[in-house]
Structures are given as structure tokens and as C-alpha cells.
Amino acid sequence: MPPLKSAATPVASVLAADARHTVTVVLNGTPRTGQAHPRLLLSDFLRHELGAHGTRVGCEHGVCGACTVRIDGVAQRACLTLAVQADGRRIDTVEGLSQSNQGPTEGRMTALQEAFRRHHALQCGFCTAGILMSLSDYLGRNPKPTEEELRDMLSGHLCRCTGYAGIVRAVMDVTGQAAACDTRSGEAAHV
């Protein structure tokens, strides 16, 4: 497998394939260390080595977006990244979006998370972490996307439950805009 260009430091070919290597990441602000064979996916490393289960795996071939995390701030597919490529980097996952692990979630979620709840932007929730991580990067760069831009960006994620309408509404709401169409509108629904 060729090194991904998305990781700034190419994986050195000196890593022994059948040995485990120490990988240290700053996970949601806290340094965490684990062991990884060179072929271990970042998604597996986060979930099974570090116990950060909030990142989900839906396809392991880069299409569904469920595994999206931020690596040094940039939203990326954890299933297309090797754990060893993440060594020394900052990894942000859904668990870090709010202070949820310190107590009841009430009042501790970000505005975006709250909007997701209000607009029923999730059902099974399996796609949600990845979408939130993509949005947290994207909205930083494009704070007021048009609905078309937003849908274009969301097309990097698959959701099988919601039909995306609630997700679009939640984002338009949290960015201070009205969604062009909703299920109550008598207006034509154009995509």
C-alpha cells in the first residue's frame, strides 16, 4: 500500500511489518499511547487500542465517511489512514466535541449537536460522528454554506436512516439560515 499523501510524514519503510510500534497521538487534547502493527488502521487503533469507540466504521473503503476524524484539524477518513501515520499528531473525534464524558450530556453539547437533536438529524446515529467531524472542520472554513454547497459536502457521507433532510435543516439552522425547503413547505423541492 503506498503511503497516503494526506499524512505529512511518509511512513518510513524502516518500520518492521510484523512488529508492533509505539504510536502516540494527542486524542481530544490528551496524549495517548498505544501499540500498532504498521498495517493497523487508524480506525481500529482508536476504537480497539485506545478504546475511543465514538468513531464508527461503516465500510472500511473510504466511501461512507462514518470513520471521519480530524487529523491536525483536517477531516480525514480514519479507515484510509494507518495508525503509524498518525503518530505525533493531534486527533480529534466526536468524543471531544463536548464535555460529554464528564456528566449528563444535557447542556454540554455544542450548538451543532443540539441542532442535530432538535431537527431529528439522526436515527441510528451510526453515521453521525463522522458527519459531525466533517462539519466541524468544514463550517470552520465555510461558516455560511449555501444549501447546495452543504449538500455537496455532505455527499461524502452516507446516511441510511434520515434521508439527510434533518441534517441539512440542522446545519442551516445553526448557521443562522433557513433551509430552502422542508417537508412542510408547499414549495417545490429542488435538489
Next chain:
Amino acid sequence: MTVMRTVWNGAADPKAAAGTGAPALVGRPMPRVEDGALLTGVARYADDLPAKPGTLHAAILRSPHAHAEILGVDTAAALAVPGVAAVVTGTDAQRVASPFLVGVRAPMEHWCLAVDRVRHVGEPVAVVLADSRYQAEDALDRIAVRYRPLPPVTSIVQALDPASEPLHPALGSNLVNSRSFRYGDPEAAFARADRSVSVEVEFPRNSCTPMECFVVLADHDAAEDAYEVLSNFSGPFAVHPVMARALKVPGSRLRLKTPPHSGGSFGNKQAVFPYIVLMAVCARVAGRPVKWVEDRLEHLMAATSATARRMRIDAAVEADGRVLALRMEQTEDCGAYLRAPEPASLYRNHGNLTGAYDIPNLAVTNRIVVTNKTPTGLNRGFGGGQLYYGLERLMNRVAVELGLDPLDVIRRNLVAAEAMPYRTASGGSLDSGDYPATLEEAVRDGALDALKARRDARRAEGRLYGIGYAAVVEPSISNMGYITTVLTAEERRKAGPKNGAQATASVAVDPTGGVSVHVSSAPQGQGHRTVLAQVVADVFGLRFEDVRVNTDLDTGKDAWSIASGNYSSRFAGAVAGAAQVAATRLRDRMAALVAGSLNSRPEEVRFAGGKVFAAGNPDNALSFSRVAAAGHWAPGTLPDGREAALRETAFWTPEPLKAPTDADYINSSACYGFIFDFCGVEIDRDTGAVRIDRYVTMHDAGRLLNPLLVEGQILGGFAHAVGAALYEEYAYGDDGRFLSGTFADYLVPTACEVPVPVILHRESPSPVTPLGAKGVGEGNCMSTPACLANAVADALGGPVPSLPLTPAKIAALIHPPEPPRPAGPAGAVAAPAPSASGGRGLSGEGSREVPAPPEQVWAILLDPKELAALLPGCEALDRAGPDAYRAEVVVGIGPVRGRYTAEVALSDLDPPRSLTLSGSGSSALGTGRGTGHVTLERTAGGTRVTYRYSAEVGGKVAAVGGRMLDSASRLLIGQFFEKLVARAGGAPAPAERPGLLARLLRFLGLNR
């Protein structure tokens, strides 16, 4: 506007709240209690739950063949791989398990691991159990399976052909079951009708593909011979006895637990059950706990699928469009095995075969066939998408052929409001609703007139624009007896009656006065906990947050029955209803106990605002928690002979669900909602792409318990339906190869493809369910594909291709066939062409100049050592005969890398001018076959090597790498000739092209 004609509140409904005037929670769009955990990442799905120490990880070896005999399985090399603890094969399954029960009497054996034959690509053949999943997958490559391929059966037409190779030889043919039904007097109706109108349609295989795949954790207690399994199984729990039988234990020794969260199902997670049995067998054989997490390729290839169906319907019609009778022929493709609960897909709608229409005469022939494809199972819409696709296309054809407005044909045939409850020809009982009024409301509030004006305007501009309609009834709460309609009355008598749809709920109060609810509904993301908190809080006059709902299920501890689970849209009607029944019983018992101390009669005790009081004296109130807790702390002070009111479990079954009668009348579902849809679509003349311009969907699903969640169900079902109508298909080659193995091949609609429909409601409470609610989550999977196809037919003014309505199929209808392509320049590689046998066919040609005389090039090609160096990925090459070799080759295409054992042969040798190089190989990843014709031509600078090749690839590689095969083969062949040039003393090969993965990433925009 959302239009809600019926306004409900607790005070108006004596059954809901305690009659206190407090605003009821039921009917309000409450945000969900589930969301906090899901949004913050702390929610635990099956793969997130702790595994026991010493757990082995399973990887499954799957068949690369659609149909083959297994001649032998050699596991020795796999067992030698470090970390591998055991390899389990069909022989082990035969030792400790038995085949699954089949719903019809037919000699067909389905084992959890293939025993002597594989019948579809992806069928499990062996399981490796190792310390890690990575190790287990490594070892899969080391299992050697010898197969003898058999002719595959890959279509319904082929399966019906008596000459097709029988999948189950004892059965003798691929037609498993055939039954005919006759209701009313269809022959007389056809004889007296003005004319008859027919359609023939075929519904493709597809699936709702939940984002979370299957997960099983299994353990075996050897001392008690008992199994304990945790899995994201969704039910129906009628499958539990099937699993227990396969494991040869009573149900009490198969303890099945479900996780607190599940990543979607849409019916599909019913199909995890064979893997529950498989992993239980593995745990028993290995003597250690086992964990298996399905990957996406496995899911797409071999988890489950909706049935494909061929349907012909003839309608006896009057000149005004009134339909007097239907004659239906349905043939259902259930895949390689009839897996429980199939053939349910075909019979689920038996009571509502005439849809929303008053058609009293009906003749039906149902056939079930097996094919060399993945076994079918539950999938959102379950049989309804198939049925209504035929029925609503037919109603459209009636209008077109009689020159009538399609909407008028629907109007003329709808069941009238006065006829409710309406008994259908085949015995269904449409429970409530005013279909004609609902339709007119949709026409008005959904602004059909404006849409027609829009169509006219677009057409005036020369654009392809069409309007489609569909009217359907949405069945919910399946009768557990409907499947037995596949049996004859005689067979049913022998088997004993099956009927009902029992739902289970327990409500308890704890010593602090807290209320908890447990149901066996196995939710998969729909928000059951939220709705149940609304329902139960209303009964006790408590706040939403005072009620805690638990939906994990443990068959060893919780109340459940065979109808338990998450399917047939049974939650709102049956499960929420059962919870209300249990809570009301508990409340009434508390009222009886506390009445004395309130100086009141039990029926006058009220529960509201967290207080308990007598209706006439609200000031003398006790707190709810005190009344509730008293049963725990002071049972000694209860009135004589009375039990404390601590917990109630209700088992509720809908009254109208009886077994099929001897004449095969069956009310297959408890409730029937009504849906009327219309839409406008525009077709791009150049590309053939269908754009949904406007979609209006009107639902009458009875009483809405939580409108926010109802809307979510409709939007989700609609998205699935858009996928099924326009994009999704489990595609197979004619030889049974599976071609849709990734989400880049199986196209799930994204946010750019799913429009937001206009949703309208009417509420006609069901008289059948405790809360008046009906199911709502599946309706659009039934109505929308037909509605979109009718709109496309209107736009094209003619026939529509089979689903999915892809741009390519529609463009082929719009455009005349293109002239043949001119021959390409040397070196060009032709696009993948469908091969004769239907696999992924590849062909191409090219030429290279090599700086050596033909004799030298010839010598290189004929020297095994040289050939080994030239073949990309060749690790070993042994002579297997004159001009024949056996090679070990490792080839990677896209995300899959496979080790192939290839037979390579040289033939047509004409030294030093030309030869044919042919090869075939197979591995766990699939099969490959190809020939290359090479000619050597002397030139001034050496030799011009010209080659022409054709190849076919099947199995996993074809399934996942389809889009990349073309470039991958070009790359491999390029490598071969670069090396040949280098060997012949030519210039070094130019810099290597970027790897496939890098190019894929760039394509996906991920490789910044």
C-alpha cells in the same frame, strides 16, 4: 403545510392520560432521549461492548463460485499461521449442528457452513479463529478449497426452465413451491369486462444496507451445553427457535442478548441469524468465546437482499377505468436457500394484493424459485415495493390504454370510506381511513394543479417532464400466520394453527418511585425509547424524564415471544400499545391499593402532575413516588390478600389476526395505512438522468405518537425508495459473479440525490391498536418506486426500463443506438465489455517496440525463469507439463490483494512469430481467466511486440474492484511489457504510475 385533520390530546382520549387536563405527551414532536449518547459518541453498539478475555476473532472464507461442488477443504496451512487457534469447516457444522428449518416442505438443506456444495458467491465455507482479525484474515488465504464448478442459475426465467441445473438435487427442480388462489369469480369478470390490460414487470434485487454491519459475540458453556450470544439481531424472534433447533438445544439454552444501540436494520439484521448459529458452532468447536464483525464487502455480497420478482398482472376493466378483476402471476427469486422467514416476502401482502382498490375478484399464482444468489430476507417495504410496482404500473397502463387521466382511474377504484372496515378479496381487513378524501386533500394541499402547469410549461420548452401517481395501503403488524398461506389447508392442519402478533411490554416502579419500561422491540435507531416514555408518562401523569426505558433484550431474562423484534412496522401499533396496556394495568392496581387512604373509590383515583389524588379532592394528594414506593417498603400494610403493584407485563395481540382459512382467506396484517403520492420528474435529454422535481407524499398512518419521529421514518423510507428506484441494484454476471461489492459500485443515494418531499398527514385512528396508531416506516418503499416510474413513463410517453432507472437505461431509450466506434490507435485499451459469460469482461490491445531481435524475445517468453520474472506479482513458477506452468501470483486490485494459483499455458507456437498465452487462476478472492495473443514482428530497431488480450475476472475482485479492473489490467499488462523491454536490453521502464489506491483517493478527493 402539514395538515393534521384530527387533533389528539390526552384529555380527549380516555385511554391515554388519566383525564386530568394536563397536556399529553403522546402526539407531541418530542426530541429523542436516545440522541445525547449518540451525538457525543458515548453510545455503545455491539462492536463497542467488551468481549470476554480470550475471545477469538473470526474471519470467514467465502465461496468465489456461484455454484460448485466442494471436493475438499485443506486447512493445514491455515492452522500453521501464527495466532490461529482453529479452523472450522462444514464437517464441524455437521458434527455439532443441524440444517436450518425451511418454511415449506421441500428437501433442501441449508447449513451454517457449506457442506458439499456452494450455491452463491459469498457463501461461508470455512471460518478461521485467531487472536486478531488481521491474523484470521491472513490465514484465509492459506485454506485450499477444491471446487468443481456447476452451471449457475442466475435469473428467474432460467430457474423456471426445467432443464436448469437444480441447486438442490433432491428437489429435482429450481421451482420450490407453486400455489394458485382464486377469490370471487375472476373468470366471469374477465368474460364480462370491456377489455383487459396487462403489465409485465421485474423488480430487481437491492437492499437497505444499514451503516452498521452484522456483529456476533458467541460463547458456549460446555458444562451445561448452553450458548450465550450477543448480536445486533433485529428479530423477528420467530427465528430464535430456528437457531436453537440448528444448534440442537432447547430455546432456554440459547441465550440471546441485543446491544443498547444498533446502527440501523430496515429488516436486514434479521439475516444475522445464520451467523449467530455459525459463531455459536465456532465457539463450541474452539472452546473459547468468538467475535465476528461483518465487513462491508461481506455484507453487500452475502448478507441478504430483497427478493427479485417477476410479475404479470392482467386487469379486467370497464371503459371508464373501473377494474373488475385481477389475474396475477408472481414469481419470486429467494436466492440459493429458502431462509427463514422466507417465503414471507411473497405472502406478506397476501391480504392486500388489491392494494387500496375495491377489486372483488382475484386470481393469483405464486411461484418461488431458487437461484445462485444470496438468500433473501427482510428489507424495508418487504414485498410491498415488488407488489405495488406491478399494481401501480398496471393502473397507469389502464389509464394510458383507455385514454383516461391516471388520477381518475385511481379515484374510480379506491375503497370508499363507507366500506370501512373493508374486507379485501383475499381476506384482508382494511381497518380505517377515508381514501378518496385523503387523495383529494393531497391533490389540493400538495398543489397538483401547479405541478401540472409546471409540466406544461416545461414541455412547451421541449423538455422531458412527467407526472406520476401511486396509491397504496401500507400493512403493519404482520400476522405470524400469513406465511402459512404458502401451505395447503391440509398441510396447515397438520402443522397446527399460526396466527397473531404478540407484543410484550413490562412496566415497573422502583423503591424510589421511578418508573421503568422494558419492551422486546429490538430498536435499530427509530427512537422507541422516546415514544415509550411519552406513552407511559401520560398513563401515570408523570414528566417525560421520569420514565426510563430499556430496550436491550435478553432472552434469558426478559419477556418475549416469537413476534418480538423490529419488523413489519409493528412498533407504534403493537409495542407502544402493549406498553400502554401494561402501564394502565399497573396504574389501576396502584389506584385500588391507594383508594382507601384517599377515601375514594379506585375508579376515582387520578394520577397527574406527579401526584395521586381523588377526582373530587385534588388538594388531598399523595406524591406518586410515595404511592409507588410503598409496595416495596411496606408490603405488610397492604389490604389483606392484595399483592403490591410493582410490575406488570402485558402480552398484547391484535384481535383480528386469525390463521388463514381453509379457502385461503388471510388478514395478513393488523393495520393498513393509506398513502397517496404524486411527483414531477424531469429527464435530461442528453444524459438520461432523472431529476425529482417535486414529490408529495400523503400518509394516513392512524394516530401519530410523535410527529417528529414519524417525519423521520417517512424521510428515511423515501430515501431508500429513491435509491431503489434510481440507483441501487445488487448486480450479478450471467455466471453468478457478484458485481456490487463496494459502496462505489452499489450506489447509495447521497445528500445530492435525495430531495425533500412534501409530507402531508391525515389521522384516522386504527380501531385495532390500543393507541390508534399504525405503522408508517415502510410506506414510501412501497409507493415511491412505482410513483417515480409512472412519472418517467409520462415523461417518455412510452415504456420504462426495469428498475433502477439509471441514466444509461433511459438514455438508451431516448437516443438511437450509436454508430460503432472507429478502431482505436495502437495501445488503446477498450472499455470493459460484457463478456460472453457475463462476468467482468476486459479486453484490449497494444504494441511495444523492443530493442532485440524476435528470436531473443521468443527465447525470453519461453524460458520459465524469465517468464516468472515478467509476470507481475509472480512468486513461484513450476513446470506443469510441456509449455504449461503453475504459478503463484499475488495481485492487488484496489482494496483487495489476492494470492492466486494460476495455470499458465503457451499454445499456437509459431517461433519466433506468434504465440498464445492463456491462464486461469482462482483464490479466495475469486477467479480469473484470460488469453493473450502475442505477435513478434521484426523491425529496424528490433521487434515490434503486438498483443491482444481478453480476460474475465470474478469473485471478490470483480465485486469490489469493478471500476478499477480496466486500469488495473492495463497497469499489469504494462508492467509485463516494461519488464520484457528491460529484459531484452531496452531502456529502463518509465517512472511508475501512482498506485491504484493513491489514484482512488485522488478520485474521491481525499488525497490532498
